[in-house]
Amino acid sequence: MATDAADTQFLRSLIPSVPPELAQGLRSICSSNPENEKFLENFVRLLTGAECTSDSSAPLRDQWSECQSRTIQVLSGLLTSFPNASDMANGTLKRVRDDTSSETTKRQRLSPQLSTVAGDEPAQFTLHAISTTSPVRKKVDISIRKSSITFTNPTSGSVEATVPMASLRRVFLLPTRGKTKAHWTVVLLSNDATEKSTSKGAASDSPQIIFGLDATTTAPLTITKQGGEKEVIAKGGPALPAIQSFLSNLPDSIKQHEPSTDIFKSSVNQFGSTVKSASTTGVPGVEAYRAAKVGSLWFLKEGLLWGESKPCEFWALEDLLNPSDGVRLSPGSGRMFSITLVRKDQDSEGAEEEEESMGIETELSMIDSRERDAIGDWIRKHQNMFGRRPGDAPIVEQPKAKPSLPSGPATIRSLMLDSDSEDEDFVGSSSSGEGSGSDNDSEDSDQEDEEAEGSDGDGNDDGDSDAEMDVEAEGELDPAHHPLLRSGAMPKLSKAVIEMAVGIVEDDLMGENEEDEDEDELDE
Numbered sequence: 001m002a003t004d005a006a007d008t009q010f011l012r013s014l015i016p017s018v019p020p021e022l023a024q025g026l027r028s029i030c031s032s033n034p035e036n037e038k039f040l041e042n043f044v045r046l047l048t049g050a051e052c053t054s055d056s057s058a059p060l061r062d063q064w065s066e067c068q069s070r071t072i073q074v075l076s077g078l079l080t081s082f083p084n085a086s087d088m089a090n091g092t093l094k095r096v097r098d099d100t101s102s103e104t105t106k107r108q109r110l111s112p113q114l115s116t117v118a119g120d121e122p123a124q125f126t127l128h129a130i131s132t133t134s135p136v137r138k139k140v141d142i143s144i145r146k147s148s149i150t151f152t153n154p155t156s157g158s159v160e161a162t163v164p165m166a167s168l169r170r171v172f173l174l175p176t177r178g179k180t181k182a183h184w185t186v187v188l189l190s191n192d193a194t195e196k197s198t199s200k201g202a203a204s205d206s207p208q209i210i211f212g213l214d215a216t217t218t219a220p221l222t223i224t225k226q227g228g229e230k231e232v233i234a235k236g237g238p239a240l241p242a243i244q245s246f247l248s249n250l251p252d253s254i255k256q257h258e259p260s261t262d263i264f265k266s267s268v269n270q271f272g273s274t275v276k277s278a279s280t281t282g283v284p285g286v287e288a289y290r291a292a293k294v295g296s297l298w299f300l301k302e303g304l305l306w307g308e309s310k311p312c313e314f315w316a317l318e319d320l321l322n323p324s325d326g327v328r329l330s331p332g333s334g335r336m337f338s339i340t341l342v343r344k345d346q347d348s349e350g351a352e353e354e355e356e357s358m359g360i361e362t363e364l365s366m367i368d369s370r371e372r373d374a375i376g377d378w379i380r381k382h383q384n385m386f387g388r389r390p391g392d393a394p395i396v397e398q399p400k401a402k403p404s405l406p407s408g409p410a411t412i413r414s415l416m417l418d419s420d421s422e423d424e425d426f427v428g429s430s431s432s433g434e435g436s437g438s439d440n441d442s443e444d445s446d447q448e449d450e451e452a453e454g455s456d457g458d459g460n461d462d463g464d465s466d467a468e469m470d471v472e473a474e475g476e477l478d479p480a481h482h483p484l485l486r487s488g489a490m491p492k493l494s495k496a497v498i499e500m501a502v503g504i505v506e507d508d509l510m511g512e513n514e515e516d517e518d519e520d521e522l523d524e
Helices: 005-017 020-032 034-048 058-079 085-089 200-205 240-248 369-385 412-417 421-426 437-458 463-474 495-523
Strands: 125-134 138-144 148-152 159-164 170-175 183-189 208-214 221-225 230-233 255-257 285-290 293-299 303-307 313-316 327-329 336-343 360-368
Touching: 005 020, 005 034, 020 034, 034 058, 058 159, 125 240, 170 240, 170 293, 170 303, 183 240, 221 240, 293 360, 327 369, 336 369, 360 369
Parallel strands: 170 255
Antiparallel strands: 125 138, 125 208, 125 221, 138 148, 148 159, 170 183, 183 208, 221 230, 285 293, 285 360, 293 303, 303 313, 327 336, 336 360
């Protein structure tokens, strides 16, 4: 390393403290090319808040302060995912006990540590003393900065959490359901779909911001605008203007959504002496359960949102599977029903598969049956946009093939032959697959006629047979006298085929009776 020691003091001071494997790798990288050592030195300085090296280029010097502030801000948010990160940053990391197997060892703290780095960016807008559900569950000051949204403790001023502005995609303004006072809820999402993993790392990759305010302030509400100008909304004043000012300071890259009763209105009266809503014209959502968790399902012109409580999830119209299967309602006419939302499987899109992707299903249950008609109307109005983006051509779905009807006179034998291939296992050994269908039908019908005539002629004389039939009519039928009850005698037929067969038999019987009456008249 032939570089000036003053310009490499951070890196060279750091190498003896890192694990030997990393130290050996760093030395190998630096010895291979002197420029590598300069690069690593500036990288360490960028992370630690120091100035760049004296021989750095002019463009790097010009961008150093701004980029360093953003880097430190991102790191401060990431450090909250590790239990000892803030203590390590402040130099107060406690010594780990040697006896880790001792029963008296304290459990590792699972909640994120507080970040004390607020960044150099000035706040563009701040809501003070706001009750927050996510990313922290406490009362904090919420500040919009150029590259992030920070949550600061109102008393100590320490930063409780930081969410990068670039990670946020959508914001929703919702009239909270089921509150004793009219209330507004604000939800900011980084991803439409919830993370499958519940690990801390996965949650930090897709942060959600959820906070709320009473529609009519119960205490003075303070807001701070850009430049430090403070404004106080007196007790009993509307909080909506402050919320709208907060939303107006968000960048245009974050799409803003607000449900409206012009798009959907609940059919259930959700107003009363103990329940209020910030929406005076009705509630544009319904109560629904996701598994065992209760929440609200909001219907918007852009899609559907389930939430108010963490984690929230949004189904955009273009992300639903297709017009026929994107949203399904459960059948039945009970007091409750469920709705199934089917999201496109992004992992399977573009892949060549033998079978079409069935999507990712989410069932929301325990919905009041009085909401069925209103939900059905919303589906019909927006169904043509399921699965396609605005401006794309409508999706043309292939109609499902209907079962072909048999040509010529339909018989039970023809229906059996047209049934599924698995029915071949139940065909009797006496049937012939090579013979003509018409010949077999003729022989069967002749044999049945002969048996019918024989039974008519001998029916009055065979008292024992009648007694056995009476006994069987009172109890269960004996398979010895009824071949169709024997194992394997009847093929597996669908309900539609059985109904068709019953109808054909009824028609044949009615036709035979009419022919018998005509023959009797001719004999006379």
